[in-house]
Amino acid sequence: MAIPPQPGPQQPEGQYPPGTPPGTPGAPGAHPPPYPHAPYPQGPYQQGPVQQGPYQQGPYQQGPYQQSPYAGPYQPWGQGYSPYNRPAPFNGFAIAALVLGILCFVPAVGLVLGIVALVQIRRRGERGKGMAVGGMVMSSIGVALLALMVATGGAGDFWGGVKEGAGGSGSTFSLHKGECFDAPGDALRGLAYDVDTVPCTGKHDAEVFAETTAHGDSYPGDSAVSAEAGDTCYALVDTYAMDAWAVPDDVDVYYFTPTRQSWRLGDREITCMFGNADERTALTGSLRKDATTLDADQLAYLKAARILNRAMDSAPEKAYVEDDLAGHKKWATRVSGALTAQAGLLRGHTFAPAAGERVAALVKNLDRSRTEWVKAAEARDADTFYAHYEKAVKLIDADKTVTTRKALGLATTPPKYDEGGGGGSGGEGGGGMEV
Structure with a gap:
């Protein structure tokens, strides 16, 4: 006959009726096994067969984490197991190596980070080996291209373009x-x-x-x-x-x-x-007519003519002399000075014989016109100004220069002037674009 255990800290006095073993079904605190006749498996912490003492009447086996001899049959999680399968994390250096390899911004850094990542992955068991290798390959290509650019001077051109775009030169x-x-x-x-x-x-x-x-x-x-x-x-x-x-x-x-x-x-x-x-x-076709396309005689003639053209274009805004006699007199002074300079340049250049005679005749007309412009600049009233002005402009009329231009091989058709005195290149049709 089994003897019930003495009252203690794990079994308060009077908990079970006398003569009722703790493992008996129906007893208070009992844990009936789901399979009454099947032995319970042994957990990882249960070494060797279970020793049954005089107070272990049921089939329950005691593990190291069962504090009470009457604990139930449920096994704790064993060492090395977890309720979720957590994969190993990615290595941060591997990710950085791949990003820098793709961008090729600092290829040498990407190569170094890839090597560091491989070492850490091998030691820590982390993931990302493929990313580290890919970043190293692309960084190696970037290093090779950078070396080629430095050797050929392409790096300097590239950096110059970057500075121009960023700095706005x-x-x-x-x-x-x-x-x-x-x-x-x-x-x-x-x-x-x-x-x-x-x-x-x-x-x-x-x-x-x-x-x-x-x-x-x-x-x-x-x-x-x-x-x-x-x-x-x-x-x-x-x-x-x-x-x-x-x-x-x-x-x-x-x-x-x-x-x-x-x-x-x-x-x-x-x-x-x-x-x-x-x-x-x-x-x-190109409209360029300057020192890159003209011969010496043509260039000398056009440089002299440009002096007079700019003086003529400086006429007062008020077209009528009566409205601004002082302004027109100042303009006449500018034109007379330009004629002096023009004639001096033409005399100072030795033209080819075919054009020399025509240029000499032109210079005489320039001198005569200059005299009339000087008198216009000294006029005391508008009528006197007009009288000398009309004589002056006739002496330098465009038609009088056609034969000289033909001898020099220049254009011989005078441009049409609008009412404002400008030529075809100075009309109202022009405009601007913003960039």
């Missing part, structure tokens, strides 16, 4: 004097983001004749920039197309100017160009 796109291009939509007004450079020998929308820089630290506004560009470009026409007679009447002046946004990046470039007054009509 030029406009959005750069055009240079003597280049011809086609504009988007064949339009020379509005906003332009890019153009296609084409040979000047064929058809093209525009030809660049000058590059200059806008003034000011802060953006002065669209109208102010456009006004400055117009004044500057018109003044530079005769530095590129020195023979104004060779510029077709339907050609006008256009220009690219900075926008407010590009100004903030340092863009101050103004690009002056020729274009057709009818923007749907293209230009053909």
Whole structure:
């Protein structure tokens, strides 16, 4: 007959009726096994067979974590197991190596990080070996390309382009004097983001004749920039197309100017160009007539003529002498001085015999005209001014220079002038584009 255990800390006195074993079904605190006749498996911490003492009447086996001899049959999680399967983490250096390898920004750093990642992955059991190897391969290619750029000088060109774009040393796109291009939509007004450079020998929308820089630290506004560009470009026409007679009447002046946004990046470039007054009509051939295309005699003649042309263009805004006699007298003084300078340049150059006689005859007319301009500058009233002015302009009429131009091989058809006194390149059809 089994003897019940004495009352103690794990079995309070009077817990079970006398003679009732703790493992008996129906007894208080009993844990009946689901399979009464099947032995319970042994857990990882149960070494060897279970020793049954005088107080272990049931089939329950005691494990090391069962504090009570009457604990139930449920096994704790054994060492080395977890309720979820957590994969090993990715190595951070492997990820960084792959990113730098793709960007090729600092290829040497990507290569070093890939090596560090492989060492850590092997030691820690982390994932990312493929990323580390891929980053090392792409970084190696980047290192090779960088070395090639340094050897060939390409790195310097690349960095110069980066500085120009970031620092704003030029406009959005750069055009240079003597280049011809086609504009988007064949339009020379509005906003332009890019153009296609084409040979000047064929058809093209525009030809660049000058590059200059806008003034000011802060953006002065669209109208102010456009006004400055117009004044500057018109003044530079005769530095590129020195023979104004060779510029077709339907050609006008256009220009690219900075926008407010590009100004903030340092863009101050103004690009002056020729274009057709009818923007749907293209230009053909270059209009360049300067030291790069003219011979010595032609260049000497046109340089002298440019002095007089600029003085004539400085006439007062008020067309009638009666409205500004003082201003017209000052203008007459400027013209007389220009005639003196022009005649001096022509006398100082030795022309070829075929043109020498015609130039000498022209110089005589210049001297006679200068005398009349001097008298006009001394006139006391408008009538006296008009009298000398009419004699002066007849002596330097364009028709009197045709034979001299023909002898020099220059254009012989005088340009048509509008009511404002400007030629074909100074009409109202021009305008600007912002870049």
